[in-house]
Amino acid sequence: MQSTDLSDVHPFGAGRFAALVIGWQQQQGRHDLPWQLDITPYKVLVSELMLQQTQVATVIPYFERWLQRFPTIEALAMAGQDEVMGLWQGLGYYARARNLHKAAQAIAARGSFPDDLHSLQQIPGIGRYTAGAILSFAYDSYGPIVDGNVRRLFCRLFALEGYAGQSRLEKQLWQLAEQLTPTQHNRRFAQGLLDLGATLCTARQPDCDSCPLQSGCQAYALQQVEQFPMPKPKKAKPSRQGHFLWVQQQGQLLLEQRPDKGIWSSLLTLPEVEPEHPLLQQAKPIGSFRHQFSHYQLDATIWQPQLQVQETAQHGWYASRQLANIALPAPIRKWIEQQLKQSDLD
């Protein structure tokens, strides 16, 4: 491990660093995001879960709808899973929705919102970053954060080698975060780190001329800003086949609830069968699509079976007017809507 003496690894003292970030945030940072208005721990929790690996612009309409329907943590705790997943549909990483639901129930049962690092990390969906973010944003108290923005900022400032997820780098980043995070104006400091990463210290074409930390940035001094952080070594993306059934009966469509693990967990889909399933022998293919996930490519075929489908407890019938309010995976929704539009024209 490297030195723990801060003065060895960065040119600003911790106090000076925080003052620069805080001052810049006040003048140049973002102040009008929906979750920055009338801040409550619940709003911070919802926004942070939604923002995990998801862009701000994508989250905003989901956040607004969510707060309208579930204004309080008690309202969310009492809701059914169908409605929770329905409001999350299209946002991706659906375990976050289940975690948020469970978090609301746990906090409601607990009687108070947790306000320390350890208690926060016991809550489903809250890891080290989100716990620090809640301390900073909800309570304006000491809460170190390392997310993608902070990782990029620190890797450049200190010319840190390694890529996201490498334990040695992550350890360095968290140690720096703990040392550089002040004990005052913490909300503004944390927001400043994120704003710097999101608006100046960006992945491509960083705006170093506008950066308040330029004079202390090692990557800038080396003229290698865009060489940090090092890219993760990438692997080939495998391709998988999926076979889905199109079964209509009296104007209704057969859908299947997916299990709470795996891809599209807890969502409804067209029933999926194994490629060897006997139904496919007598079925005719009526469509296909290709969908890119982050870690594999799905080549889907949709079949219209000629034989009766064995229904299970996971199956249900849905009229087309119901489809808008149920939780469907984005590519499945797209295909269904296109199919229904075409059959309406017949």
Add this chain to the structure above:
DNA sequence: AAACCGTGGTC
């Protein structure tokens, strides 16, 4: 440690 988990925006 490394795989798994989604989707849409961007260039």
Add this chain to the structure above:
DNA sequence: TGACCAAGGTT
């Protein structure tokens, strides 16, 4: 247009 990226967590 494909590859990268985005306020990570869980297993």
